[in-house]
Amino acid sequence: MAIQAGRLNILNDVAPRADGAYVVYLLQQANRAHGNPALEYAVEEANRLGLPVLACFGLLDGANGFPEANARHYAFLLQGLADAKAGLDKRGIGFVMRKASPADIAIDLAKNAALLVLDRGYLAIQKSWYGQIVDAVKTRIVQVEGDVVVPVAVASGKHEYAARTLRPKLHKLLDEYIAPLTQRQVKHKAGRGLPTSEIDISDPDAVLAGMSLDRDVAPVRRFIGGETEARRRLAAYLAGPFASYGAERNKPEAAAASHMSPYLHFGQISPVEIALAVRAAKKGGDADKASYLEELIVRRELAMNHVHYTKGYDSYAHAVPEWARKTLAEQADDPRPHAYTERQLAEGETHDIYWNAAQAEMRETGYMHNHLRMYWGKKILEWSPSPEEGFRRTLRLNNRYFLDGRDANSFTNVAWIYGLHDRPWARRKIFGTVRYQSENSLRKFDAKAYLKTVEKLCRAEA
Numbered sequence: 521m522a523i524q525a526g527r528l529n530i531l532n533d534v535a536p537r538a539d540g541a542y543v544v545y546l547l548q549q550a551n552r553a554h555g556n557p558a559l560e561y562a563v564e565e566a567n568r569l570g571l572p573v574l575a576c577f578g579l580l581d582g583a584n585g586f587p588e589a590n591a592r593h594y595a596f597l598l599q600g601l602a603d604a605k606a607g608l609d610k611r612g613i614g615f616v617m618r619k620a621s622p623a624d625i626a627i628d629l630a631k632n633a634a635l636l637v638l639d640r641g642y643l644a645i646q647k648s649w650y651g652q653i654v655d656a657v658k659t660r661i662v663q664v665e666g667d668v669v670v671p672v673a674v675a676s677g678k679h680e681y682a683a684r685t686l687r688p689k690l691h692k693l694l695d696e697y698i699a700p701l702t703q704r705q706v707k708h709k710a711g712r713g714l715p716t717s718e719i720d721i722s723d724p725d726a727v728l729a730g731m732s733l734d735r736d737v738a739p740v741r742r743f744i745g746g747e748t749e750a751r752r753r754l755a756a757y758l759a760g761p762f763a764s765y766g767a768e769r770n771k772p773e774a775a776a777a778s779h780m781s782p783y784l785h786f787g788q789i790s791p792v793e794i795a796l797a798v799r800a801a802k803k804g805g806d807a808d809k810a811s812y813l814e815e816l817i818v819r820r821e822l823a824m825n826h827v828h829y830t831k832g833y834d835s836y837a838h839a840v841p842e843w844a845r846k847t848l849a850e851q852a853d854d855p856r857p858h859a860y861t862e863r864q865l866a867e868g869e870t871h872d873i874y875w876n877a878a879q880a881e882m883r884e885t886g887y888m889h890n891h892l893r894m895y896w897g898k899k900i901l902e903w904s905p906s907p908e909e910g911f912r913r914t915l916r917l918n919n920r921y922f923l924d925g926r927d928a929n930s931f932t933n934v935a936w937i938y939g940l941h942d943r944p945w946a947r948r949k950i951f952g953t954v955r956y957q958s959e960n961s962l963r964k965f966d967a968k969a970y971l972k973t974v975e976k977l978c979r980a981e982a
């Protein structure tokens with residue numbers, strides 16, 4: 521199947537360099553060797569030009585580390601890259617990894633390339649790499665948007681007000697974009713003479729040990745990185761728990777969620793591949809499928825839309841809508857019956873045993889169910905000295921402990937706690953007209969069973 525034209529963005533519209541030795545692909549967002557439109561585009565072009573493909577990855581380390589990334593995130597990332605490299609090897613695609621910024625490695629390898637292919641993320645730091653690359657590289661550059669179902673600007677040319685305004689725009693395009701991606705045969709295998717890797721990623725633990733990073737947040741046993749593991753998990757999920765997604769997706773103890781978010785965050789699986797598998801699932805009815813695709817496509821791509829079209833998406837002043845900031849400011853002097861420091865929050869030392877359990881799941885295992893993330897975030901707003909400080913704390917904790925943190929979804933959903941993509945509700949203390957979530961929401965599921973589950977999960981990490 522051809523790659524949809526809407527996924528392609530030509531960033532430097534010149535002919536491929538005639539004396540190029542390879543097609544280089546900066547595999548920075550889509551960390552996978554299969555189901556990756558940017559990689560398949562690179563293979564297709566390389567076949568046409570009679571050249572091999574060289575994929576590359578710039579590993580940010582030490583003072584230049586990726587903002588807020590720690591040992592937990594890097595362990596998962598490196599496991600994923602080891603798996604991607606094994607997949608690339610089998611296909612005859614070269615892979616070069618260096619301790620360098622993604623922009624620097626791409627600029628350097630592009631010097632001898634006929635064509636540079638980029639994949640696409642939406643965070644400010646990723647956009648800054650693309651800007652540096654476009655300024656420095658003289659050869660043809662094509663960017664391929666393959667970590668969303670519908671390319672962000674194709675879906676909408678503006679910041680969307682809410683899911684209800686983006687949903688119809690996405691739905692119109694789903695038939696075009698939820699389509700299988702044919703794997704191209706590599707005609708010219710990577711061999712000797714191509715640049716070689718500075719880093720041996722076949723031993724991700726050794727690479728991690730050699731890095732200079734924040735090790736206070738440890739890697740987790742609960743999730744192993746990589747596309748092979750992502751596909752194994754997806755298949756097991758669709759063969760079992762998925763059948764109750766529609767009815768039980770808001771029950772954290774029921775284990776009906778897919779746990780795909782870390783794999784999506786690191787580009788270790790394609791959302792299109794997940795959507796196709798969900799549509800084809802034998803278990804699960806129409807309601808389960810519709811509900812899952814609503815989260816995977818509408819909610820996730822609403823987050824991409826927000827981050828793409830909001831300068832300063834990580835700040836309270838820019839990410840939170842005006843009506844919400846106004847109502848929260850009006851209540852800023854309301855007494856806080858419970859007030860905690862950020863350390864107390866991080867350690868789960870509040871009066872609320874269920875909140876503490878959710879925090880423990882996050883801190884020790886890197887994950888929390890969506891229903892609890894909402895409760896967790898609303899309580900931080902309630903227990904913080906000001907909404908601005910609550911926002912900053914929520915984002916810091918979110919990005920520090922979640923494996924799927926530092927994502928478009930992180931920034932957008934933390935802002936949702938403060939009113940983004942939502943509407944005013946009945947006025948109350950501290951929250952004003954921003955949606956409140958009471959302890960009653962814990963009655964909608966078996967909270968005691970959840971406590972036991974978390975104890976078990978945390979014991980397994982110890």
Ligand SMILES: Cc1cc2nc3c(=O)[nH]c(=O)nc-3n(C[C@H](O)[C@H](O)[C@H](O)COP(=O)(O)OP(=O)(O)OC[C@H]3O[C@@H](n4cnc5c(N)ncnc54)[C@H](O)[C@@H]3O)c2cc1C
Pocket residue numbers: 769776777778779780781782784785815816817819820823888889890891893894897918922924925926927929930931933934937
């Ligand atoms: C305060 C708060 C913070 C959050 N922080 C993050 C974060 O850092 N990273 C992150 O990826 N998600 C975040 N979310 C969204 C959501 O909670 C997670 O995506 C979801 O819980 C991941 O688990 P899962 O893969 O098992 O989800 P499933 O229920 O199996 O859903 C499948 C996929 O749909 C998408 N999805 C599900 N719920 C949402 C949602 N509410 N918004 C957008 N996409 C969704 C995710 O990509 C998810 O992997 C946050 C939500 C809240 C309320």
